[in-house]
Amino acid sequence: MKLTFLGTSAGKPTKERNVTALALEFDQDNKWYLFDCGEATQHQILRTSLCIGKLSTVFITHLHGDHCYGLPGLLSSKKLDKAFSPLTIYGPKGIKHFIECVTDTSQEHLGYTLKIVETEANSRIIFDKFVLRVLPLVHSVESFAYFIQEHDTTDKLDEQKLRLAGLEPSPLYGELKRGNSIMHKGKEFLSKDYMLSPLPGRSLIVAGDNSKPDILGAYLENLDLLVHESTYTQKVYDALKTKFLHTTAKKLGEAAQKHHIKNLIATHISPRYSRGSSCDAEMICREIKFAYKGECFVAADFDVFYLDRKKKLQKL
Ligand SMILES: [Zn+2]
Numbered sequence: 375m376k377l378t379f380l381g382t383s384a385g386k387p388t389k390e391r392n393v394t395a396l397a398l399e400f401d402q403d404n405k406w407y408l409f410d411c412g413e414a415t416q417h418q419i420l421r422t423s424l425c426i427g428k429l430s431t432v433f434i435t436h437l438h439g440d441h442c443y444g445l446p447g448l449l450s451s452k453k454l455d456k457a458f459s460p461l462t463i464y465g466p467k468g469i470k471h472f473i474e475c476v477t478d479t480s481q482e483h484l485g486y487t488l489k490i491v492e493t494e495a496n497s498r499i500i501f502d503k504f505v506l507r508v509l510p511l512v513h514s515v516e517s518f519a520y521f522i523q524e525h526d527t528t529d530k531l532d533e534q535k536l537r538l539a540g541l542e543p544s545p546l547y548g549e550l551k552r553g554n555s556i557m558h559k560g561k562e563f564l565s566k567d568y569m570l571s572p573l574p575g576r577s578l579i580v581a582g583d584n585s586k587p588d589i590l591g592a593y594l595e596n597l598d599l600l601v602h603e604s605t606y607t608q609k610v611y612d613a614l615k616t617k618f619l620h621t622t623a624k625k626l627g628e629a630a631q632k633h634h635i636k637n638l639i640a641t642h643i644s645p646r647y648s649r650g651s652s653c654d655a656e657m658i659c660r661e662i663k664f665a666y667k668g669e670c671f672v673a674a675d676f677d678v679f680y681l682d683r684k685k686k687l688q689k690l
């Protein structure tokens with residue numbers, strides 16, 4: 375699975391980072407998914423190979439503007455692009471009102487089917503490639519993490535076994551791969567008897583704003599990849615006069631280590647951390663790595679990562 379970070383800033387954009395958005399693509403798929411849609415996400419999409427016409431589903435973690443103010447423009451541009459494929463948006467209670475307020479005020483006729491689903495914590499939704507579970511977080515408004523468990527898959531035939539059974543490579547192999555049984559020289563070949571064992575699916579959490587990573591509990595245990603906010607380093611957070619419900623690099627690193635998470639990507643970085651200043655995102659990375667010994671990255675805009683079947687995370 376491939377992740378493209380379209381925005382990695384917390385609260386407001388900077389010259390280096392736009393506000394939160396993340397694209398997710400599965401292997402051999404013709405569609406993609408978007409997690410959060412901060413303002414100007416559609417501008418960021420234009421700078422990648424992603425195409426709005428192939429966007430099938432948007433998951434909004436919570437209704438703070440840096441996570442959803444990009445929706446109205448994106449929905450409108452989809453119509454102007456004549457991308458009339460249906461689109462579904464999942465989000466917390468209030469997402470429907472937010473979108474309908476804007477589209478009604480602008481008398482926007484989208485021309486495609488827009489389904490808006492207000493999800494609740496702990497709901498479970500089955501997609502063609504994965505099962506998704508909505509998990510509650512700790513933030514100043516209702517905020518969700520989306521846990522994704524990819525289905526176990528195989529499309530590999532045991533060719534040696536087929537040959538021994540008298541079936542040489544032919545278009546019949548395609549039928550077996552599609553799960554169909556076939557007849558050959560009076561003998562029935564059942565698809566399930568000739569497929570290699572399935573490859574285990576990958577697991578991923580994309581979390582919204584959250585001050586308590588541990589709230590994800592058992593879902594973190596041996597997780598293949600966690601994408602989580604890391605808004606501040608601990609020292610900066612401790613010096614804040616007003617505390618916000620966000621996670622520090624230290625707390626995130628400790629949670630990741632405690633739960634044996636295989637790979638971690640930190641995002642939603644406070645605008646105060648900028649390249650070349652005395653306070654840059656490297657500090658966040660170092661603080662996480664002090665506690666966490668797995669693979670760890672702090673995402674920048676347009677970073678692309680691939681999580682392979684062996685659960686190894688690579689930055690492309
Ligand atoms: Zn935020």
Ligand SMILES: [Zn+2]
Nearest residue numbers: 436438513583
């Ligand atoms: Zn927030």
